[in-house]
Amino acid sequence: MNKKTIIAIAAIVALLAVVLAIRSLRGSRERLVPLAAMPLFEQAGRFESSGNLVSAKQTYQKLVNEFPNSRAVAAWQNRIEAINVQLIFSPAITPGSIEYEIKPGDSLEKISRDHKTTAELVAKANGLANEIIYPGRKIKVWTAPFSIVVDKSQNTLILKTGEEVFKTYIVATGTNNSTPTGTFSIIEKIINPPWYKPGGGMVPAGSPENILGTRWLGIDKPGYGIHGTTDPSSLGKQATAGCVRMSNQDVEQLFAIVPKGTEVTIVN
Secondary structure (H helix, E strand, O other): OHHHHHHHHHHHHHHEEEEEEEEHHHHHHHHHOOOHHHHHOOOOOOHOOOOHHHHHHHHHHHHHHHHHOOOOOOHHHHHHHHHHHHHHOOOOOOOOOOEEEOOOOOOHHHHHHOOOOHHHHHHHHOOOOOOOOOOOEEEEEEEEOOEEEEEOOOOEEEEEEOEEEEEEEOOEEEHHHHHEEEEEEEEEEEEEOEEEEOOOOOEOOOOOOOOOOOOEEEEEEOOEEEEEEOOEEEEOOEEEEEEEOOOOOHHHHHHHHHHOOEEEEEOO
16 A cells, blocks of 8 residues: 555544544443433433523423432533523523613613612623613513522532522632631622732732732621632632632622622531
């Protein structure tokens, strides 16, 4: 065989190896799903692929409820939480939200304050490019209260609405168990916060030395809060001076969702 033929055969063999590896991976995922659950699992996938997120979520939840001992439960729960985030930032009216008709004198701040949500969430859910709104327009407004549970032993932050786990985030907590436990409230929200060093001096927002990242949600225990980070490799560990640290992407998402007054419970 000439050199070109050998190269062509080698390329075909490599391609077949990739195809077999992909099939093996898909097969391993499917083996996690009990045979009895496959019809529901496939239905959930079809709903999600077609954009019917409400039905997809309901079907994944049915899988969790009916097959609680399946090794696929964590994956199903992850899909539910991902869909929750997609839905809350969409104009779709879902449980926990209402259709609201804008009235004369309304502003995003007034609407969000009256319904105990955030102006950022109202704007994002309705595709508003700025704060200009017009009477008579109907918009989606989230109304269900949120709460936060930080589990120091797992380094997770769980966003809940009622008893439902809405979204789970990986966080960093304090070294030597220094993150305080108890029930607190968010009393301060700052975009691109400056960092005031413990020994004195201020580090401006955007500086690589600013450990607070892009958002700060201060709780009613002085000096403590939930914030972003310049060190994402620390997430999942006890690595902070006592605050709860999130990735900038995650803390920006949380910041948009939860208003001041949101309850934060921190447990060991």
